[in-house]
Amino acid sequence: MKFISPKVDYAFKKIFGSEQSQAILISFLNAIIYGGNQIIQSLTIVNPYNPGQAMTLKDTYLDVKAVLEDGSIVIIEMQVARVSAFSKRVVYNLGKAYTNQLGIGENYLTLTPVIxxxxxxxILFNQTTDVINQFVFQEKTKKFEYPDAELQLFFIELPKFKKTLSELSSLSDKWIYFIKEAATLDTIPDKLGEVNEIELALTIANQAEMTVEELEFVDRRAMMFQDEKGRITYAQEEGRKEGRKEGRKEGQITEAIALILRQLKKRFGEIPRAMTSQIEVLSLEDLESLGEDFLDFNRLADLEHWLEARGD
Structure with missing residues (x-):
């Protein structure tokens, strides 16, 4: 038995956003948003998974959107690679889902919360090791929440989740483990199978139940994401190399300035602050030249003339 990875957006949509996924999505949302409490009893999946659409439409179709029984809207997104302005995009999508509820002239009272x-x-938040983080509007100093809890942001950061199969205890643990590790499984473990909705999710994720076209599309999406992550990693490494190179050069400049100032002071006594400032902004090449030329200086005026010539 082999399972597709829920981390691929196409697979995520198939597992959590299909016509038969209501129970799966209810269990998952209750686990993450409500700590395992059975608050959500029913929901409607908007734009449910359709193989033909998923293979031809743009990436936004692959998000999962649901309307809860109280009218609240939930948008669920799987993001594999960090992209530019990602945190802004999440807020934009949240705000768009909220404002799109109203037509011109409609009453604000009809607005329902969006999550x-x-x-x-x-990793998105280096400030904490928590795997799940929730953001709401609240007063900055007293920390009390805004009267209408209309907008909420939840984040699950998979790299922070380190628990093994035997360590899973809560419902949220099991769902996060499923998303992170499903592709590594060859059977349905008892620890996950005891949750009916996760067993159903693994059944949907079973590659044996997918068409050749679906499997090929999942593979292409997975390779695309791997390539994107590879490009990002390469760019970061090149940036670090460049930074180390710049750091070494800055260190050489600092050492050259200190050495030349010591030599000049030893030869001419105290160097005027104006000249010192001019020396401190010289390039490494000019500092090397000064290190050779000052041996020919007979007085401080020679240094002054040399600096003036460099400044022209």
Whole structure:
């Protein structure tokens, strides 16, 4: 038995956003948003998974959107690679889902809350080791929440989740493990199978139940994401190399300035602050030249003339 990875957006849509996924999505949302409490009893999946659409439409179709029984809207997104302005995009999508509820002249009382639940395969918040983080509007100093809890952001950061199969205890643990590790499984473990909705999710994720076209599309999406992550990693490494190179050069400049100032002071006594400032902004090449030329200086005026010539 082999399972597709829920981290691929296409697979995520198939597992959590299909016509038969209501129970799966209810269990998952209750686990993440409500700590395992059975608050959500029913929901409607908007734009459910359709193989033909998923293979031809743009990436936004692959998000999962649901309307809860109280009218609240939930948007669930799986993001594998970090992209530019990602955090802004999440907020934009949240705000758009909220404002799109109203037509011209309609009453604000008809607005219902919107929750954006984003799963990332990269670390977004270095300030905490928590796997799940929730953001709401609240007063900055007293920390009390805004009267209408209309907008909420939830994030699951998969790299922070370190628990093994035997360590899973809560419902949220099991769902996060499923998303992160499903592709590594060859059977349905008892620990996951005891949750009926996760067993159903693994059944949907079973590659044996997918068409050749679906499997090929999943493979292409997975390779695309791997390539994107590879490009990002390469760019970061090149940036670090460049930074180290710049750091070494800055260190050489600092050492050259200190050495030349010591030599000049030893030869001419105290160097005027104006000249010192001019020396401190010289390039490494000019500092090397000064290190050779000052041996020919007979007085401080020679240094002054040399600096003036460099400044022209």
């Amino acid at each position: 954006a639940l984003t799963i990332t395969d990269f």
